[in-house]
Amino acid sequence: MNSAHDLGGMRDFGPINPEPEGEEPFFHAEWKSVCLA
Amino acid sequence: VTFAKPVYAISTRGGTHACVKHWLAELRIHVHKKMNAPGNSEHHHDHDHTDPPSEVELRVRALESLLVEKGLVDPTAIDALIDTYENRIGPRNGAKVVARAWSDPTFKQWLLEDATAAIGSLGYSGRQGEHMKVVENTPKIHNLVVCTLCSCYPWPVLGLPPVWYKSAPYRARAVADPRGVLKEFGTELSEDIEIRVWDSTSEMRFLVLPIRPDGTEGWSEQELAALVTRNAMIGVETAKSPKDLGRK
Numbered sequence: 001m002n003s004a005h006d007l008g009g010m011r012d013f014g015p016i017n018p019e020p021e022g023e024e025p026f027f028h029a030e031w032k033s034v035c036l037a
Numbered sequence: 038v039t040f041a042k043p044v045y046a047i048s049t050r051g052g053t054h055a056c057v058k059h060w061l062a063e064l065r066i067h068v069h070k071k072m073n074a075p076g077n078s079e080h081h082h083d084h085d086h087t088d089p090p091s092e093v094e095l096r097v098r099a100l101e102s103l104l105v106e107k108g109l110v111d112p113t114a115i116d117a118l119i120d121t122y123e124n125r126i127g128p129r130n131g132a133k134v135v136a137r138a139w140s141d142p143t144f145k146q147w148l149l150e151d152a153t154a155a156i157g158s159l160g161y162s163g164r165q166g167e168h169m170k171v172v173e174n175t176p177k178i179h180n181l182v183v184c185t186l187c188s189c190y191p192w193p194v195l196g197l198p199p200v201w202y203k204s205a206p207y208r209a210r211a212v213a214d215p216r217g218v219l220k221e222f223g224t225e226l227s228e229d230i231e232i233r234v235w236d237s238t239s240e241m242r243f244l245v246l247p248i249r250p251d252g253t254e255g256w257s258e259q260e261l262a263a264l265v266t267r268n269a270m271i272g273v274e275t276a277k278s279p280k281d282l283g284r285k
Contacts, residue, residue: 008185008236009213013206016221021268024199026123031097036197037118 127196128267130161131244134194135270136261138171139249149173152244156194166193166242172235173246174272179226181219181234181272182243183211189237191244195267202271212236222273245269247276252285 007013027033089095104110134156138145148155152169156162169191172180184190185208190198201207210218215232219225226232235243247269253261263282268274279285 005186007205007208008183008211010205010209011213013204013209016201016204016206016210016218018199018201018207018222018273021199021266028200029094031094033119033123034097034101034115036122037115 122197126192128194128265128270129262130159130196131191131194131267131270132262132265133258134159134161134244135246135265135276136258138246139253139261140258145246148246156244161193163193165189166191168240169194169242169244170235171244171246172233172272174248174275176248177230179219179230179232179272180243180245181211181215181232182237182245183208183234184237185209185212186236186238189239189242191242194244195270199267219273222268224274245272250276250278252279 027036090098101110101115105112134148137159138148144155148171152171153162153167155171156166156169172182174180184202188198188203190202207218212234215234216226219232237243247265249261250264253264264277264279266274266277269276
């Protein structure tokens with residue numbers, strides 16, 4: 001795939017800033033859970 | 038925000054082929070009015086809500102109500118699916134797989150040779166886990182999993198991917214600068230450890246088998262599983278030590 005999806009190796013997206021495991025809300029908004037289901 | 042029935046009703050007014058943008062706009066005005074109505078008893082808020090709900094929230098609500106009204110979706114099925122991913126499928130499944138591999142050399146061998154079958158034998162299989170490969174960390178090799186194209190992830194053993202796994206910076210840099218990525222998770226590996234990065238596909242999903250921590254001889258599988266974090270099974274961290282759990 002050669003498109004906007006292919007982010008491997010691209011630069012300048014800044015830090016990852018991961019939320020610590022165990023402190024993440026399961027869904028960050030209610031609509032996200034409904035969308036998944 | 039809790040939406041009352043009149044809000045749902047407006048979404049189908051004029052038939053389902055009505056201009057989506059139009060009814061989204063209409064919904065927003067309706068909701069906005071409702072939220073700001075004086076004496077609205079359904080309205081308990083401690084925040085400033087002069088802003089109406091976001092367009093995506095409205096769109097999801099509208100689509101949900103349409104699907105339900107048309108009988109295409111059973112609302113209890115939506116709840117059941119959410120419950121499944123919130124409470125039943127998650128990284129504790131993967132931790133049990135790892136703990137079994139740490140305890141049982143025969144199982145570990147099977148896991149490394151045919152992960153899909155070995156994991157399936159513990160009852161974890163299905164959607165987004167049809168083709169599994171387990172990659173083993175050793176004192177000389179550390180494995181890291183990414184999906185550079187999107188967010189492919191082994192759901193039956195790890196649940197849904199965390200936000201950072203889906204983020205552009207992780208996907209971009211995991212393959213270009215894995216050591217730098219690991220540092221952002223507080224994981225510093227000695228320079229002589231080779232890092233192997235596995236890029237997931239729509240079919241193949243990876244699970245990292247972390248190194249069993251020292252000082253865990255004689256531990257039961259249940260005790261061992263408590264050392265196995267989700268992040269360790271993605272490869273951005275190592276397994277916890279007994280000390281991390283407050284044990285000697």
